[in-house]
Amino acid sequence: MRILDTINGNIGTDSTSVPIWFMRQAGRYLPEYKALRATTSDFISYCLDSDKAVEATLQPIRRYDLDAAIVFSDILLIPWAMGYDLRFEEGKGPILTPPKNPAEIPETAPEAIKTRLAPIGKTIKKTRTQLAKDKALIGFCGAPWTVSTYIIEGGTSRDFTKTKKCLWQNRPNFNHLIDALITHSIEFLVMQARSGADILMIFDSWAGIVPGAHQKSYIFETTARIIAGVRARNITAPIIAFPKGFCGNFTDYVQTTKCDVLAIDHTICPAWLNAQLPKNIPVQGNLDPMAVEIGGKTMLECAADICDAFKTRPHIFNLGHGMGQHTPPENVAELVNFLRAPESTRTSTRTSKRESPKGEK
Numbered sequence: 413m414r415i416l417d418t419i420n421g422n423i424g425t426d427s428t429s430v431p432i433w434f435m436r437q438a439g440r441y442l443p444e445y446k447a448l449r450a451t452t453s454d455f456i457s458y459c460l461d462s463d464k465a466v467e468a469t470l471q472p473i474r475r476y477d478l479d480a481a482i483v484f485s486d487i488l489l490i491p492w493a494m495g496y497d498l499r500f501e502e503g504k505g506p507i508l509t510p511p512k513n514p515a516e517i518p519e520t521a522p523e524a525i526k527t528r529l530a531p532i533g534k535t536i537k538k539t540r541t542q543l544a545k546d547k548a549l550i551g552f553c554g555a556p557w558t559v560s561t562y563i564i565e566g567g568t569s570r571d572f573t574k575t576k577k578c579l580w581q582n583r584p585n586f587n588h589l590i591d592a593l594i595t596h597s598i599e600f601l602v603m604q605a606r607s608g609a610d611i612l613m614i615f616d617s618w619a620g621i622v623p624g625a626h627q628k629s630y631i632f633e634t635t636a637r638i639i640a641g642v643r644a645r646n647i648t649a650p651i652i653a654f655p656k657g658f659c660g661n662f663t664d665y666v667q668t669t670k671c672d673v674l675a676i677d678h679t680i681c682p683a684w685l686n687a688q689l690p691k692n693i694p695v696q697g698n699l700d701p702m703a704v705e706i707g708g709k710t711m712l713e714c715a716a717d718i719c720d721a722f723k724t725r726p727h728i729f730n731l732g733h734g735m736g737q738h739t740p741p742e743n744v745a746e747l748v749n750f751l752r753a754p755e756s757t758r759t760s761t762r763t764s765k766r767e768s769p770k771g772e773k
């Protein structure tokens with residue numbers, strides 16, 4: 413598998429061997445996804461319907477021949493399996509009934525989590541039989557901090573007031589929730605790997621809002637504990653960690669968490685990161701999803717710059733966050749064709765960006 417070769421340090425002779433996949437590659441920007449999604453109104457039932465989930469997982473691979481599929485599921489399935497009341501509302505996103513006190517977490521045995529999330533294992537098994545051998549299947553979970561924000565806020569938030577209050581004022585309760593999420597995340601990832609996931613990924617989508625004084629405990633240590641827990645169960649699949657919004661010491665983050673691949677968002681300057689991170693650490697990222705929505709030269713130049721910055725290290729091409737809902741699918745096809753074409757063809761797309769403005773020497 414091209415992506416596993418890269419993670420193992422074989423970076424190939426030219427950039428056409430850079431493996432490619434996209435966060436939220438399955439989603440509403442694809443007409444075939446919208447058609448499939450319309451057959452089940454409830455999003456959780458849809459995720460738990462293995463036949464539909466296999467189809468949603470494979471749709472972007474059929475269309476773009478990407479190097480990895482990501483199992484169709486959601487980071488909020490753990491809170492759902494824990495017994496939180498969760499629903500997804502059109503236009504509003506996820507809505508959870510937040511506990512009055514985060515210490516009042518449903519006491520759910522790891523066995524029960526495994527049983528409730530068994531359909532995801534089934535999706536992975538079935539997808540693996542239909543996916544070409546040279547393509548990887550990625551299983552995932554949300555990082556404890558990120559998942560805790562949805563539980564405590566009751567859904568998506570703008571300011572994360574309740575989560576931060578709980579963190580600063582009610583540490584034992586907050587830690588109780590974080591500990592439970594770590595236990596369940598380990599169980600969920602182990603189950604996904606045992607079902608056939610080749611790679612695991614931990615999404616810390618809201619890492620960027622953790623106050624600096626707490627980053628070590630709630631961004632580094634939490635992910636480190638999950639990875640150690642997964643390894644203690646003899647799972648060797650590489651683990652990608654995505655601390656979105658974090659912009660501190662990435663080397664320390666990788667060394668502390670022991671993740672195999674560092675995924676970065678689009679606010680991180682590739683050249684800056686490349687200069688500070690040891691050369692052997694694989695990086696995944698980090699095209700701005702908006703550049704794909706815009707498409708054309710903007711998208712291609714930005715993609716070429718990212719490949720260029722990471723050309724001497726193992727690099728998996730991806731976006732800096734999920735594919736936007738309004739992305740034209742043909743832009744994604746153009747991007748993949750461009751990345752797979754020999755570099756000499758690529759450079760010919762570059763024009764005005766590096767030219768001096770009129771009159772300047």
Ligand code: 1CP
Nearest residue numbers: 435436437438439482484485486487505506568615617734
């Ligand atoms: O009805 C729909 O189609 C709803 C849209 C949708 C989709 C396509 C949701 C609801 N989840 C998903 C699938 C999903 N979610 C995948 C698999 C598909 C793929 O990547 O191709 C993955 C990996 C996720 C992960 C996920 N869910 C994250 C982490 C990545 C990220 O985007 O930061 C998060 C934060 C969620 C929560 C979530 N799920 C869905 C919504 C609307 C949200 C809230 C997002 C927010 O708070 O802004």
